Amino acid sequence: MILTDGNEYKQGISRILITEEEIRQAIAKAGVEIDHEYAGKPLLLVSVLKGAFVFLADLCRAVTIPCEIGFMAAESYFEGTSSSGTVSISYDLKQDISKYHVLIIEDIIDTGRTLAIIYDMLKAREPLSLKVLTLLDKPDRRLVEFKADRSLFTIPDHFVIGYGLDCGEYYRNLPFIAEYNAGTGD
């Protein structure tokens, strides 16, 4: 659906859940932690497109030690609510990750299905270490057991938009995280 009506767009934003300032502070803290944990080590920040692109852009600028950045793009196929499925990688990392400490930067862990598969895929390439940092965690929605090494915000089971997260490809450019209002029409 292509959306051009500004009023309809605004109606989708139900209420702000996490403010710009709260995000900024949490990222500054995470940057300091990464600086300490990975000082003197070859660090690669890996992001799975598209949802984490805003988080990665801000987080990498809160890191002051040398680091490289890599992207992957993945299409997930799951049947209904089953926890098994396949993820096909449409764009892969260029780096040989066996030479790096890899930190996966994720927007949100919801059912955990996509990340569980990507984690195993990267683990098989034998990086020096492999950890996951997620901006948001919705533990109530988990179908596959998966725990991030660090999560900046734990949120209830509500669909959220903004700061990279979309609904139908819109709202990624909101500077805050908001609850999505599906309205009465759909």
Ligand code: IMP
């Ligand atoms: P899962 O953990 O395999 O269910 O997949 C998580 C992916 O679904 C995330 O990377 C998001 O792209 C998307 N997603 C999950 N929950 C939300 C949400 O509340 N808002 C927007 N996207 C979401």
Ligand code: MG
């Ligand atoms: Mg994502």
